[in-house]
Amino acid sequence: MSVPVLLLLLASLLQAQGTPPPAPLTLVSREGRRPVQTTMAGGQELIALDEVAALFQVAVREDTLAGGLTLTYRGRTAVVSVDRPMASVAGRVVALPSAPVRSGAGRRWLVPVELLPRVLGPIYDARIELRRPSRLLIVGDLRVPRVTARIDAAGPPTRATVEIAPAAPVNVTTEAGRLLLRVDADALDLGLPADGAGLIDQIRPGDQPTTLVVVLDRSAGAARAMPSEAGAVTRVVVEVTPAAVADAPPPAPPPAPAPESAAVPPLLFAPRPVLQTIVIDPGHGGDDRGVRGAGGTEEKQITLEVARRLRALIEARLGVRVVLTRDDDRTVGLDDRTAAANNSKADLFLSLHLNAAPAASVAGAEVFHLRLDQEGDAARRAADTDAVSLPVLGGARRTIDVIRWDLAQARHVDASAVLAGMLEEELRAHVTMGSRPLQEALLRVLTGVNMPAALVEMTYLTNAGEEGRVRSEEFQNAVAQSIFGAVLRFRAHLEALRQP
């Protein structure tokens, strides 16, 4: 065989079998997402007609009389010409980029992917939209906004803009080292920059189909995101400042030329204290007794007693304002507790509880802070106000109200994790700890709180020995002292963060 003939053969093989495109198409529908394989040949992106038949439940047959391939769906028919780049749909002629070709040993028909919106779309009972740049094949009336991101300035501060068109509500949460943008849509049509710049390492798709992640550089400090709606577009402006100056006051203007002997001007203002107001939330109250021990001790009573001891300690030794979400035996809803904390512009929120377990032997203190990850995403998707059950000791599960869409706590999750760690360490020095002393959980009382927050389960009231102990002054003081110690450490932590 001569070389030219071999080349010709190779070329025709390539022509018939094609080469894979950069990525499969993603079919997005109410039922979910799935990849759809296509092939590139002769500059066209092609899809196997038998694949189309299987995907869309369309009957396909070669019709020699009609001189083409017929596609039939629920009695509606379109005919695709086999030798010309066109089709006939309900009496109208529709252009295609190329005619069908046969491929491979199976002699499968390959058709241009544009057949899906142009030929199948009109006879199908759902909208079919092909967005080739983003490799999306959208079936049905789904909200799939175009989401484009760009970095406007490397800075610092580093500035980036995310645009969502058509406009859609967007929720931004701050997590360790990243911002998570969650768009209220069915899917996203993403156009993202290949590289980061400045304090933004990367802007990439999130783990969920409607999320976008701004990955911050290790030297990044505070990151702010400001969503706004302008006409048909939602715009989110992201600004990232370096770690060292993130929480510092704005830099002073350069000093004016002055005689060498001039004294450094004194600082004319004292910075606002990092802790001005602390909210203590005694769990339960009124009709809601919380856990009840076998001996009749009620959670709501102990939480209030410890809260009062803690308030006295903090007020006497720190001179900080302390707000209790209830100071008597009253019923207070979770949202009212959150609102009380937010309205008082508190810097810290501590919720006090006593735990329960099916096994009477379980005992010890546990500290909870809010988690925001896949579990949070799953719970949030399940329903806005549904309950989620979390595993507890003894193999039982515990039902807790899950977080809502608007998560005030989201921006404080890192600080809250630090606070919870300090609480756990201080409690460990004074009381017995549970087998999982530090836990992340979806606790609804924490989610709407717009400040660092944690929840302490002092011990298990279902343990008979512990029930006796929790009423004692010794135990209550030990818990209050531990929490006070953690508040002191947390204040030092906040002050250290403020140093330039």
Ligand SMILES: [Zn+2]
């Ligand atoms: Zn409780």
